[in-house]
């Protein structure tokens with residue numbers, strides 16, 4: 001098989017495994033290596049220290065896989081329609097509102113779904129003489145940069161990769177290989193004069209076209225950030241309890257979204273669960289509810305921290321008893337955010353403006 005035939009066979013193999021797109025980039029330095037180092041220098045990556053630790057490897061594929069010649073970039077569409085608004089579950093629980101979870105986390109953990117497919121592709125490539133390293137999301141490789149270089153889409157002003165037919169609803173994965181495969185051409189940028197993602201961002205995290213300050217991004221604040229959420233940003237988080245899709249929902253290219261072929265990305269029941277029910281979760285119940293979900297990765301304390309913020313922003317007096325219990329939680333992260341939520345609800349109810357009880361000592 002020559003290189004072109006091998007590539008054709010690879011694309012068929014990837015599609016059969018469930019990948020919706022597969023393209024090839026040469027394993028050179030990524031086009032935005034310098035910008036990536038500048039971004040780190042400005043500390044816009046927040047607490048994501050691992051990005052600093054392997055910054056050189058991220059910008060030089062040969063340090064990850066000596067002899068790497070090609071990067072196979074893969075995309076899997078995860079878009080699923082909203083859970084039915086009149087579902088039995090929601091009707092039963094209509095008294096309390098649910099929080100918002102980013103669409104990519106509605107179903108099962110994409111790492112667990114995609115990694116076995118990458119192993120299968122690796123085995124297939126080994127049969128054809130290649131040595132590989134493969135990653136989904138967490139590897140030392142600038143995935144979006146190589147995806148754009150391979151023409152899988154273009155990097156929009158939101159910094160997300162946009163595929164002209166599937167929009168931004170793609171999980172990206174990549175395989176470095178020692179095999180020489182014909183590289184694809186990059187795709188032209190189709191954002192034009194649009195700035196909808198920048199306008200839609202609740203926190204101003206897209207500070208300029210193609211520039212994201214992760215420290216302001218709700219996805220970072222509710223997922224990667226391990227500590228308290230800065231108080232000034234809490235009101236801007238609204239009812240989001242895991243990630244944020246606002247810049248994606250605003251993107252006109254997402255009107256072409258198509259149903260995912262992978263049924264395991266469909267919304268699980270927790271997507272429509274009332275916020276208050278989450279406050280009753282102990283460690284064991286949290287692990288059971290989120291088994292096989294990406295949400296399990298942030299563990300109970302961070303998740304309940306987020307739930308308290310959402311309740312502080314949207315809750316009513318009905319939430320106060322559960323929040324008072326949470327305010328006594330042994331985990332200080334939960335306790336402090338529950339106290340903040342109680343304060344917010346109390347302020348909204350006007351109780352804070354009531355005269356303080358007199359002690360008669362004056």
Ligand code: SF4
Nearest residue numbers: 201217218244246247
């Ligand atoms: S995910 Fe949300 S907070 Fe982050 S850049 Fe997009 S709109 Fe802004």
Ligand code: SF4
Nearest residue numbers: 156157191194197251
């Ligand atoms: S919303 Fe507009 S500017 Fe932003 S990524 Fe989409 S097309 Fe580009």
